[in-house]
Amino acid sequence: MVKGKSIFSKIRFSFRKIFGFTSTTALSWIKTGPALFFTFIYPIIMILLFGYIFSAGGDENLYNLAYMNNDTYQVGDQYYSYTPASILLQRLGYQNSTLAEELNLNLQEVYYNSSQTTAMDWMKDNDIPYLLVIPEGWSATLNESITNSSAPIANIYYYYDPSYTSSMEVRSIIDNVLQKMNIEEFGIQSFIQIETKTTPSREGLNYIDFYVPGIIMVTISTSGMMGLVSTVTEERKTGLIYKISSTPLKKWEWSLSQLLWQAILGIIVAILTVLTGWVAFGFNLKSIHPLMIVALIFGSMTFAGLALILAFFVRRTEAAMAVTMAFVFPQMFLSGAIFPAEMLPSYMQTIAKIFPLYYMGEAMRNMMLASTFHKVWLNLGITIAMGVVFFVIGSIITKWRKE
Amino acid sequence: MNSEEYAIVIENLVKKYGDLLAVNNISFKIRKGEIFAFLGPNGAGKTTTVEILEGIRKKTSGKAYVLGKDIDKKKELDSLKKIIGTLPQEFNTHENLTVKENLRFWSKMYEKSLSIDYLIDLVKLTDKTKERYKNLSGGLKRRLGIAISLVNDPELIFLDEPTTGLDPRARRETWEVIEDLKEQGKTVFLTTHYMEEAQVLADEVAIIHKGEIIDIGTPTQLIDKYGGDNKIIVRCNSDEVRQQIYSILFELGPAENEDKDIVVSAKRGGLSKVVDLLEDNKIPYTDIISQRPTLEDVFLSLTGEVLIDKKAVKTAT
Secondary structure (H helix, E strand, C coil): CHHHHHHHHHHHHHHHHHHHHHHHHHHHHHCCHHHHHHHHHHHHHHHHHHHHHHHHCCCCCCEEEEEEECCCEEECCEEECCCHHHHHHHHCCCCCHHHHHHHCEEEEECCCCCCCCCHHHHHHHHCCCEEEEECCCHHHHHHHHHHCCCCCCEEEEEEECCCCCCHHHHHHHHHHHHHHHHHHHHCCCCCEEEEEECCHHHCCCCHHHHHHHHHHHHHHHHHHHHHHHHHHHHHHHHCHHHHHHCCCCCHHHHHHHHHHHHHHHHHHHHHHHHHHHHHHHCCCHHHCCCCHHHHHHHHHHHHHHHHHHHHHHCCCHHHHHHHHHHHHHHHHHHCCCCCCHHHCCHHHHHHHCCCHHHHHHHHHHHHHCHHHHHHHHHHHHHHHHHHHHHHHHHHHHCCCCEC | CCCCCEEEEEEEEEEEECCEEEEEEEEEEEECCCEEEEECCCCCCHHHHHHHHHCCECCCEEEEEECCEECCCHHHHHHHCCCEEEECCCCCCCCCCEHHHHHHHHHCCCCCCCCHHHHHHHCCCHHHCCCEHHHCCHHHHHHHHHHHHCCCCCCEEEEECCCCCCCHHHHHHHHHHHHHHHHCCCEEEEEECCHHHHHHHCCEEEEEECCEEEEEECHHHHHHHHHCCEEEEEECCCHHHHHHHHHHHHHHCCEEEECCEEEEEECCCHHHHHHHHHHHCCCCCCEEEEECCCHHHHHHHHHCCCCCCHHHHHHHC
């Protein structure tokens, strides 16, 4: 009975210390103007800047555009090989690498059996981000619509996975090619039109809905790691950490306080980013899933752990910050959080998967869509496992006593 | 070990940094309720010893008991941290927080804590409660540091070089606070390289040099034992007179011609002899002073080295 009471009072005292430490860290942070300003302003700048870039589009990498040409052109018994479909493909860079590079496209012919599977399922199974389908009899329909104004418009179909933030840019490229072809070949703009299709559950979502989670995770990783690394190395330099260690506060309580503060910051950053995305770019608030809080907490845990590990190996603040930057920046650009990972060469895409940010961003994005939700558990599981492992290692190896 | 009588008991404590022996097999005991000064130059091993006793630095070998707790045992060390207070040599706290906010933070680290207003009064920071730590002067920072070391109403307080770098006024104000602690019955473990500080504050002094304790005793005991005879200093205005004084006083023992002073070592009561000699010979001296030896002389006698450079001594006094 006495022992039970003692354990209860120990737990209560631990909570008191942890919350006391966290609240003081928060107060100190609030009173530090630059930290407050940059932590709040950073995600807003990021979302505005990259939101604009994405809406403006454009970079030098090639997008792998899969296409399936089902069209044949037959007059009587005669098949024609030079068809409007082949003209369209040539205009998209088929067998013309100079043009393909100008358009940022790399055409890849694919085939799936439409009687056995749908385009969307086939794309999902084969990790195809965008697919252009020229339907059977398209050239004939086009011919008819040229001669008969009441005939239906000749459509081609563009299927895309909106979780790839580049999908709208590819659509825009195809659109431009089609418009040019309409005018140059037929002198009229609207003979050929593109019809876009996504899986039903993805309707209404656009690139910003997938970009917001990336920015949240990038901010958590950047401000979390840099903030904690500089705190630990500075407190070691000034001796504050050793003064703290001479109090009853235990090392695990100190680590947990740091994590708690990082998680709180992560949640504030997430709210700010979501609100900015909503106000400036119409981010779909319905895509927010409760499980995102788990990704945020374990994401914060991962970067807090990594920060403690880095601070253990690199003692001086300046050097520690340089090493942190060397980790944070490649991760930011390679993990698919800001630029679509599929834009990268295949070996770089493999490298992207070594960064924790990749799995966190993927987990967050998977949660936003019913159609990709089945992928959540793997990415979230990896995120949770990384969070626990890195945080435990970081907490254990942190020097709490002088050698 | 009598934990009732002693606050600290150290037995054969050793700390090595690679090949460097920072603390070399030291042993001593500190009685409860006294101010114990660890006196030695920079690099003597004072801070290393204190940090070992506070539980923030690992020792190489030996035993140490603080308030009856064996610092090797984690549980005992954990319970020790609740009843000691520490002021590190390089004291720092949250620089953007005010005096009051900082005290509130540190008090949350302990189960029981003293009233923050009481602590502020104790270290005379009443008019600085809303001042941020970074805006305080060096002396006020140290006083806040002392207040922080007292938040848990500790039985034993480690003050590591509490007045280093402070101006004379701030130093004396800090001394007053330390004297108040003694009046409250606290045990104070003070490290310093200012002999005057040790002489003014300490009940007992341990002289440490190159990691070894040379001797321990009250300041009076140490001075009597190692300080040598009183010094008689005679001052005059001209070199000619100085030479005359030098020749006359040589009869009393070895005399030193230091700058404008003639210094002669004499046993107590030697002052009248010196005065008689100078009067008999009608020597026109300007001043004559009898000076008791200090801990500085003790240190010089024990180690053959001066404890502190003259510039620092001037600042201290």
